[in-house]
Amino acid sequence: MSYRIIEADIKVNIVLRMIKGESTLKLAKEYNIPPKTMYTWNKKAVDVLYKIFEHNPPGPKRKLLKNLLNCVELSQNIPEETRECPNCNSTKVIKNGSYKLNSGVVKQRLRCKICLFQAVVEKKTT
Ligand SMILES: [Zn+2]
Numbered sequence: 001m002s003y004r005i006i007e008a009d010i011k012v013n014i015v016l017r018m019i020k021g022e023s024t025l026k027l028a029k030e031y032n033i034p035p036k037t038m039y040t041w042n043k044k045a046v047d048v049l050y051k052i053f054e055h056n057p058p059g060p061k062r063k064l065l066k067n068l069l070n071c072v073e074l075s076q077n078i079p080e081e082t083r084e085c086p087n088c089n090s091t092k093v094i095k096n097g098s099y100k101l102n103s104g105v106v107k108q109r110l111r112c113k114i115c116l117f118q119a120v121v122e123k124k125t126t
Pocket of ligand 1: 090
């Protein structure tokens with residue numbers, strides 16, 4: 001397969017739709033572009049947005065990035081060793097900090113290294 005040149009406005013449109021929460025896999029089919037390519041654009045776009053706003057920094061720096069990315073509550077029964085990204089099916093999912101709720105439940109934040117998808121699972125308490 002050879003590389004196609006994709007117009008900037010198509011890229012922008014795709015990234016905007018991804019940020020709005022449309023399924024990347026669905027968009028990949030619609031435009032016939034590999035999802036991995038689209039994740040790269042998304043990441044680039046979010047990085048640029050972050051740079052635009054970082055010179056005007058009231059509040060925590062990472063907040064914008066977090067708000068732009070999807071964050072879902074996953075089933076609490078996913079075994080840690082077989083964790084897969086629900087967005088791109090990559091297994092490069094890393095732990096990204098945990099926090100405790102007032103109820104005593106501990107939540108583990110997860111982040112996909114490929115598409116930056118974020119998720120939260122309930123941490124097993126043994
Ligand atoms: Zn992913």
